[in-house]
Every structure is written in structure tokens, then in C-alpha cells.
Amino acid sequence: MTTTPATSAASINPAPSTEPSTEPSTAPETSPSAAATGHSVRVRGAVKHYGATRALAGIDLDVPAGQFLVLLGPSGSGKSTLARALAGIERLDDGEIKLGEYIVSTRRQHLPPERRDLAMVFQDYALWPHLTARGNVAYALRRRKLPAPDAARRTGEALERVGLAGLGERYPHELSGGQQQRVALARALVASPGLLLFDEPLSNLDTDLRERLRVAISTLTRQAGTTAVYITHDQSEAFALADRIGVLDSGRLVQLAEPETIYHRPATPFVARFTGLAGELTGVAAVADPEHAVVLVAGHRLRARTPLRLTEGQRARLMVRPAATRILDAVDAPPDGMLAGTVIDIAYRGRGYEHVVACAESTLTAVFDTRARRRGEQVCVTLDPDGCFAYPLEDEPDGKSPLGELYMDANDC
Numbered sequence: 311m312t313t314t315p316a317t318s319a320a321s322i323n324p325a326p327s328t329e330p331s332t333e334p335s336t337a338p339e340t341s342p343s344a345a346a347t348g349h350s351v352r353v354r355g356a357v358k359h360y361g362a363t364r365a366l367a368g369i370d371l372d373v374p375a376g377q378f379l380v381l382l383g384p385s386g387s388g389k390s391t392l393a394r395a396l397a398g399i400e401r402l403d404d405g406e407i408k409l410g411e412y413i414v415s416t417r418r419q420h421l422p423p424e425r426r427d428l429a430m431v432f433q434d435y436a437l438w439p440h441l442t443a444r445g446n447v448a449y450a451l452r453r454r455k456l457p458a459p460d461a462a463r464r465t466g467e468a469l470e471r472v473g474l475a476g477l478g479e480r481y482p483h484e485l486s487g488g489q490q491q492r493v494a495l496a497r498a499l500v501a502s503p504g505l506l507l508f509d510e511p512l513s514n515l516d517t518d519l520r521e522r523l524r525v526a527i528s529t530l531t532r533q534a535g536t537t538a539v540y541i542t543h544d545q546s547e548a549f550a551l552a553d554r555i556g557v558l559d560s561g562r563l564v565q566l567a568e569p570e571t572i573y574h575r576p577a578t579p580f581v582a583r584f585t586g587l588a589g590e591l592t593g594v595a596a597v598a599d600p601e602h603a604v605v606l607v608a609g610h611r612l613r614a615r616t617p618l619r620l621t622e623g624q625r626a627r628l629m630v631r632p633a634a635t636r637i638l639d640a641v642d643a644p645p646d647g648m649l650a651g652t653v654i655d656i657a658y659r660g661r662g663y664e665h666v667v668a669c670a671e672s673t674l675t676a677v678f679d680t681r682a683r684r685r686g687e688q689v690c691v692t693l694d695p696d697g698c699f700a701y702p703l704e705d706e707p708d709g710k711s712p713l714g715e716l717y718m719d720a721n722d723c
């Protein structure tokens with residue numbers, strides 16, 4: 311099979327702004343035509359080591375053309391390495407990457423970034439400091455060999471699409487961080503690449519800007535019909551953007567699914583934790599079938615989903631989504647599905663209050679009520695079985711036991 315995208319219009323972004331102020335030499339373009347739609351992405355057995363560190367431990371991944379995939383994982387899980395391997399910035403030790411019809415990486419062959427018909431948006435914008443906003447965007451069309459009026463028109467349109475029509479003549483140092491990232495987005499979109507790679511593009515921006523630029527990335531990428539692979543460690547960003555989410559843990563893809571599936575059926579305790587919990591409880595499975603279990607927690611019977619096989623009598627960890635919790639007035643003997651607890655903290659969230667509640671020798675955070683409870687108040691917490699997941703306690707791969715820990719970021723989902 312050939313390894314060259316014969317009709318590709320290579321357009322990886324220029325080097326970061328720390329580079330000398332000369333434009334890098336680039337391979338001649340194979341065709342001036344733009345990709346009409348995105349490329350499919352196929353990764354098989356991708357392995358990458360840095361010395362003794364295994365950054366990618368055999369990744370298999372398929373992204374259909376035009377889909378928006380978010381790779382979600384903690385620091386060091388291999389997200390950037392995978393994105394850089396897709397871009398061609400890193401060489402794989404083993405495995406294969408196919409973009410559209412063309413194999414671009416194998417153990418022996420490696421197509422350079424500028425011939426992969428993709429563009430990348432980085433956390434630090436990576437704009438040329440010596441070029442204006444317009445110049446930076448136009449740079450991505452340099453190898454299209456378009457007539458000058460066409461290139462100028464497309465550059466102007468791209469700046470307009472990202473809301474920077476009036477700022478084209480400014481240099482990067484004359485733009486805010488959000489505006490610089492909009493330039494980077496326009497530069498990525500202008501050449502209509504087959505694949506857009508985003509490496510934590512919103513990390514340097516404040517909350518309001520993040521939200522607005524996230525919407526711009528979501529809408530403009532989808533309008534362009536481009537395939538997107540977006541890297542983040544922020545679960546709320548992942549749920550908001552993705553058609554599908556791939557969760558990475560220690561160089562492995564541990565779940566790849568629609569956001570709804572990741573949220574309602576996290577495949578492992580790691581996925582559940584990393585996608586937002588109010589807290590964790592331990593108990594013993596009293597009743598278990600393939601889909602659900604009743605777990606006895608401090609004498610209370612709590613129903614939960616069972617993403618992994620759980621047998622009766624087995625010790626279980628019950629993981630609770632924030633949205634599955636609700637606070638009620640205390641009752642003498644809480645019925646099944648409820649726990650008695652004590653409010654230890656309260657946070658105002660506009661639409662109501664989130665409470666931290668000590669119960670069953672653990673702590674649940676982000677327990678919602680429209681009215682504020684008092685610190686020290688005795689309450690009941692109801693747990694919706696659809697937002698609770700019971701896993702065998704001894705099957706946890708990381709062996710962590712975060713009972714009693716507070717889940718500070720659990721309010722995002």
C-alpha cells in the first residue's frame with residue numbers, strides 16, 4: 311500500500327514563536343486542492359518509549375472522517391505523545407497510523423508532518439512573532455500556490471470566522487491570549503486540512519475566554535467538516551466538545567465511547583474517577599446481576615450499576631456521580647437508597663447550594679439542594695442508582711483507596 315497522500319495539501323502549522331524569525335523550509339506541496347472533508351484516522355498497536363518510560367503502550371484507535379474525538383487523561387497518560395505521533399512530530403517505536411487512505415507511520419516509514427494534510431493548535435499559540443495576524447494565517451496557505459487574490463480572500467474570511475476581521479494587521483504581541491489563539495485557530499482552518507489536532511488549546515485562557523473559544527472551536531471545526539482530535543485533561547471540556555471521548559491511562563486507551571456512555575457506564579474505576587465523582591463508599595455486594603447490584607454500605611442497601619462483573623458477597627467500591635445525589639431532611643431510619651449524614655461545608659453555586667456531607671465513613675461532595683443547609687445539620691442523602699457504579703474492590707488496577715478524600719472538581723458534570 312502506498313504511504314503518500316497523493317492529493318494532500320500539507321499544512322502543519324509553523325514552528326513555535328521561540329524559533330528564529332525565519333520561515334522554515336517546507337517540502338513542495340503535492341497538490342493545490344483542499345481536502346473536501348476530513349480524513350479518517352486509524353491507529354493500530356501504537357507503542358512509544360522515552361528511555362525507560364512507556365508513553366504509549368499499544369494503542370488501537372479509529373476516528374471516522376469528520377468526527378470530533380477528545381482524548382482525555384491525566385498528566386503523563388500519553389495524550390500529547392499520541393497527538394504528536396498523529397502529527398508526525400514523534401516517530402512510533404511500533405504500530406501503524408493511517409490517515410484517510412494512506413499509511414503515514416509504521417515502524418520503518420514515517421511521513422513528515424508537512425505531508426500529512428493536518429494542522430495543529432497548541433496551548434502556547436505558536437504564532438510567528440514577526441508576522442501580523444493576517445500574515446500568520448496566510449502562512450498556512452503558502453504551499454497552496456493560490457492566486458494572490460484568492461489567498462487574500464481566504465485569509466480574510468478565516469479571520470472573520472474567528473471574529474478578528476478588524477485585527478488582521480496587529481502583531482501577536484499586540485493581541486490578547488484569546489485573540490492570539492483565535493489567530494492560531496484561523497491559521498489551522500484556512501487551508502481546510504483533513505485533520506485538526508488540538509493540544510490543550512484553552513489551558514492558558516481564563517474561564518470566560520475558554521468558554522467562548524471552546525464554542526468557536528466546536529462550531530467552526532464542525533462547519534469545516536474536518537476530523538478533529540482534541541487533547542485535554544479537563545473532563546468538562548471533553549464532555550462539552552466530543553462526539554466521542556477516548557480515556558487514556560498510563561499509555562493505554564481504557565475506554566472509547568460517546569460522552570453519554572462514558573458518563574453513565576464508565577468502564578473502570580479510573581474512568582469513573584477521572585470523569586467526576588461526588589465520592590466513593592465501600593461495602594459488600596448483597597445482590598448482583600449482570601447489570602446492577604445492591605451494595606450494603608454501613609447497613610444501608612444502595613443500588614448501583616455494575617460496569618464490571620461483581621458477585622454476591624464480594625467487597626465493592628461504590629462510586630457516586632454528583633448528579634446522582636440529593637439532600638433531604640433527616641429521618642430516623644433512612645430507607646433503601648439513602649444514607650444518613652452530617653453537613654460539613656456549603657458552597658453557593660448560583661442555581662443553588664452544593665454541600666459536603668460526611669456519611670458512611672466517607673465524604674460526598676457537591677450534594678445539591680436549592681436551599682442552604684446548616685453546617686453540622688443532620689440530613690439524608692438519596693443516591694440515584696443510575697449515577698452509582700459498583701466495582702469489585704480488589705480489581706482496581708491502581709490500588710488507590712481514596713475514601714475520605716474530597717472531590718474538589720466533582721461539580722462539572
Ligand SMILES: Nc1ncnc2c1ncn2[C@@H]1O[C@H](COP(=O)(O)OP(=O)(O)OP(=O)(O)O)[C@@H](O)[C@H]1O
Nearest residue numbers: 360363365383384385386387388389390391392543
Ligand atoms: N521528550 C520526552 N522525553 C522523555 N519523556 C517524555 C518525553 N515526552 C513525554 N515523556 C514522558 O512520556 C509520558 C507521556 O507524556 P505525554 O506528554 O504524552 O503525557 P500527557 O498525557 O500529554 O501529559 P500532560 O497532560 O502533562 O502534557 C510521561 O511519562 C512523560 O514524562
